[in-house]
Amino acid sequence: MEGQELPYVLIDCIGGMHGVYEDHVGFLQKHFHLITMKEYLENKTLLSKKIRAIYMWYHKPVVNKELLQSLPNLRIVASSGVGIDHLDLNLLSSFGVKVSNTPFIVSTDTADLGMALMLASSRRLVEGYEMAVSPDTEYFPADWLGAEVSGATLGIVGMGTIGYKVAERAKAFEMKILYHNRSQRKKEEESAVGAVYCKKIDDLLQQSDFVLLAVNLTPQTHKLIGKRELELMKPTATLINISRGLIVDQDALVEALQNKVIKAAALDVTYPEPLPRDHPLLKLKNVIITPHIGSATKKTRRIMMEEMTESIQAGIAGLPIPHEVLP
Amino acid sequence: MAKEELPGVLILDIGGTQGVLENLAALLKKHFHLITMKEFLENKEEMSKKIQSVFVFECRPTIDRELLESLPNLKVIGNSGVGVDHLDLKMISSFGVKVTNTPHAVADPTADIGMALMLASARRLVEGCQIAVSPDTKHFAVDWLGVEVTRATLGIIGMGSIGYKVAQRARAFNMRILYHNRNRRRKEEEEAVGAHYCEKMEDLLQQSDFVMLIVNLTPETHRLIGKKELSLMKPTATLINISRGAVIDQDALVEALQSKVIRAAALDVTYPEPLPRDHPLLKLNNIIITPHIGTATVQAIHMMAEEAIANILAVLNGQPIPSEVFPK
Numbered sequence: 001m002e003g004q005e006l007p008y009v010l011i012d013c014i015g016g017m018h019g020v021y022e023d024h025v026g027f028l029q030k031h032f033h034l035i036t037m038k039e040y041l042e043n044k045t046l047l048s049k050k051i052r053a054i055y056m057w058y059h060k061p062v063v064n065k066e067l068l069q070s071l072p073n074l075r076i077v078a079s080s081g082v083g084i085d086h087l088d089l090n091l092l093s094s095f096g097v098k099v100s101n102t103p104f105i106v107s108t109d110t111a112d113l114g115m116a117l118m119l120a121s122s123r124r125l126v127e128g129y130e131m132a133v134s135p136d137t138e139y140f141p142a143d144w145l146g147a148e149v150s151g152a153t154l155g156i157v158g159m160g161t162i163g164y165k166v167a168e169r170a171k172a173f174e175m176k177i178l179y180h181n182r183s184q185r186k187k188e189e190e191s192a193v194g195a196v197y198c199k200k201i202d203d204l205l206q207q208s209d210f211v212l213l214a215v216n217l218t219p220q221t222h223k224l225i226g227k228r229e230l231e232l233m234k235p236t237a238t239l240i241n242i243s244r245g246l247i248v249d250q251d252a253l254v255e256a257l258q259n260k261v262i263k264a265a266a267l268d269v270t271y272p273e274p275l276p277r278d279h280p281l282l283k284l285k286n287v288i289i290t291p292h293i294g295s296a297t298k299k300t301r302r303i304m305m306e307e308m309t310e311s312i313q314a315g316i317a318g319l320p321i322p323h324e325v326l327p
Numbered sequence: 328m329a330k331e332e333l334p335g336v337l338i339l340d341i342g343g344t345q346g347v348l349e350n351l352a353a354l355l356k357k358h359f360h361l362i363t364m365k366e367f368l369e370n371k372e373e374m375s376k377k378i379q380s381v382f383v384f385e386c387r388p389t390i391d392r393e394l395l396e397s398l399p400n401l402k403v404i405g406n407s408g409v410g411v412d413h414l415d416l417k418m419i420s421s422f423g424v425k426v427t428n429t430p431h432a433v434a435d436p437t438a439d440i441g442m443a444l445m446l447a448s449a450r451r452l453v454e455g456c457q458i459a460v461s462p463d464t465k466h467f468a469v470d471w472l473g474v475e476v477t478r479a480t481l482g483i484i485g486m487g488s489i490g491y492k493v494a495q496r497a498r499a500f501n502m503r504i505l506y507h508n509r510n511r512r513r514k515e516e517e518e519a520v521g522a523h524y525c526e527k528m529e530d531l532l533q534q535s536d537f538v539m540l541i542v543n544l545t546p547e548t549h550r551l552i553g554k555k556e557l558s559l560m561k562p563t564a565t566l567i568n569i570s571r572g573a574v575i576d577q578d579a580l581v582e583a584l585q586s587k588v589i590r591a592a593a594l595d596v597t598y599p600e601p602l603p604r605d606h607p608l609l610k611l612n613n614i615i616i617t618p619h620i621g622t623a624t625v626q627a628i629h630m631m632a633e634e635a636i637a638n639i640l641a642v643l644n645g646q647p648i649p650s651e652v653f654p655k
Binding site: 015016017018019021057058108109111112113115116117119120123124125126128129131132133135137138139140141142143144145146147148149150151168169170171172173174273274275277282288289290291292293296297298299300301 | 344345346348384385435436438439440442443444446447449450451452453455456458459460462464465466467468469470471472473474475476477478495496497498499500501600601602604609615616617618619620623624625626627628
């Protein structure tokens with residue numbers, strides 16, 4: 001038999017707004033024979049049996065029942081990022097296909113962005129920038145003020161890896177840290193960041209100046225923050241979301257922001273992404289929205305790619321898969 | 328005590344866009360007989376003798392020789408804020424008048440703004456917001472990337488109170504911290520934040536991913552960062568300024584940003600403020616500018632007034648002065 005062929009891995013496309021990064025291709029091609037969706041569709045008969053893995057970069061290619069049925073030798077779908085709410089885990093499992101994500105590498109960048117949003121919102125950074133560069137600005141008014149982050153109370157909803165890293169950072173700003181989680185963290189972990197457990201989310205909501213959402217999206221966390229929760233928050237409080245748009249009841253949020261039930265919101269995630277261009281959230285003055293950039297740094301994306309490569313190699317070889325996601 | 332018996336303090340005005348904020352004026356009135364510039368000018372003869380202090384807020388009123396000559400009982404200029412580069416310390420001293428500032432109140436909020444600017448610049452937050460709301464946005468591109476803050480190298484130029492608080496915050500982001508200062512800090516202070524002293528500023532400039540300026544403006548720090556310093560920085564580096572605009576040679580900065588000698592800049596301060604509307608810095612897309620908001624929080628403004636009041640009272644009562652500023 002000739003030298004082993006590299007395993008065939010299906011990707012959506014290379015480059016452009018949605019594809020696998022051009023500067024990642026070199027590394028990937030050392031390990032895999034990449035097949036784009038276009039190439040696959042043009043040559044299904046030959047390629048369908050060869051494809052052993054799918055490299056799912058930012059939710060593409062979309063994996064549905066039809067695709068799974070036509071890839072008899074598919075062993076694993078490696079998904080980029082930590083969220084897996086876009087995958088039908090039961091469907092994949094029913095085809096005997098394993099799933100992996102990249103849960104830890106995204107955590108520091110996402111925690112950093114959470115801090116960035118909290119600081120930008122509290123200090124009115126985007127508004128301030130617009131004033132600094134506006135053609136109409138003649139002077140900087142003395143009565144233009146934001147609110148202090150240092151010494152304020154931060155309530156973290158979801159104290160997983162990302163939530164904990166936010167707590168570590170917030171501690172350095174001498175923030176008082178409350179957290180709500182499915183389970184309480186170990187005492188040493190709490191002490192290290194000075195975090196106080198709130199078994200009831202209501203307690204956290206009522207006491208926090210900043211409420212930061214760092215949970216997974218699951219049926220239990222869907223619309224976790226709705227009208228009731230927003231009303232429990234202080235009228236001077238800011239809601240920060242770095243999880244998934246669906247954690248928040250967006251209509252309730254619009255209303256709360258319009259009626260100043262809460263002071264402001266800072267969202268890296270919405271539902272959908274992007275929002276329709278006529279969505280009320282885009283018009284509110286007391287909201288800042290970023291385009292889901294929690295893990296959007298060169299270094300992190302590179303490491304994500306490398307981790308996905310490792311997971312695919314393990315999946316194809318039948319070895320224990322790093323960062324496997326179980327249904 | 329009747330209002331007129333309280334020591335007279337001159338202010339520019341109450342309210343409006345440039346005057347002392349109303350709630351601060353209320354604080355001041357607890358201790359002082361506030362006299363606005365208008366009241367003073369309308370009744371110089373009577374008012375001039377009453378004024379024992381000037382409360383300088385947002386650099387106003389301007390303290391010039393003429394004003395000093397007309398206030399025979401002036402004892403202290405109580406400045407709100409830490410920077411005193413707008414005051415001619417030698418001239419004021421020659422009249423036997425003391426100057427005080429508010430270094431404690433400014434430290435936390437200014438350190439916070441330094442961190443906010445660093446994070447916003449690195450993660451392209453302002454650009455991102457524009458994309459998120461732009462009518463032209465149909466999809467979010469997945470190849471749209473910023474640079475990491477965690478574990479990057481931060482070079483702090485000026486490790487005073489504010490610089491040290493920045494170091495404390497940056498440490499929590501696992502940043503590697505270098506600093507350059509007139510004097511080296513004590514070992515325990517360095518170790519507490521993991522900061523490494525760079526005796527030569529050049530070393531700091533060459534190794535840093537983020538360079539943050541947190542110095543006073545003095546003749547020595549005027550144009551501290553010029554063409555030479557910018558070209559020593561990494562082409563992937565970001566310059567952050569939370570000191571005074573004149574610490575940077577702005578023309579050199581424009582050139583460096585245009586030619587991608589450095590990656591980006593984030594400035595809370597410029598010279599002048601605001602910049603002329605046709606200034607090249609306003610047109611660059613690798614810069615964010617904020618309108619000198621380092622202490623622009625409800626809490627800080629209040630604390631600054633209290634700190635200034637305490638300083639003024641100490642001078643008038645002949646007690647130890649918490650934050651006196653001396654001419655060099």
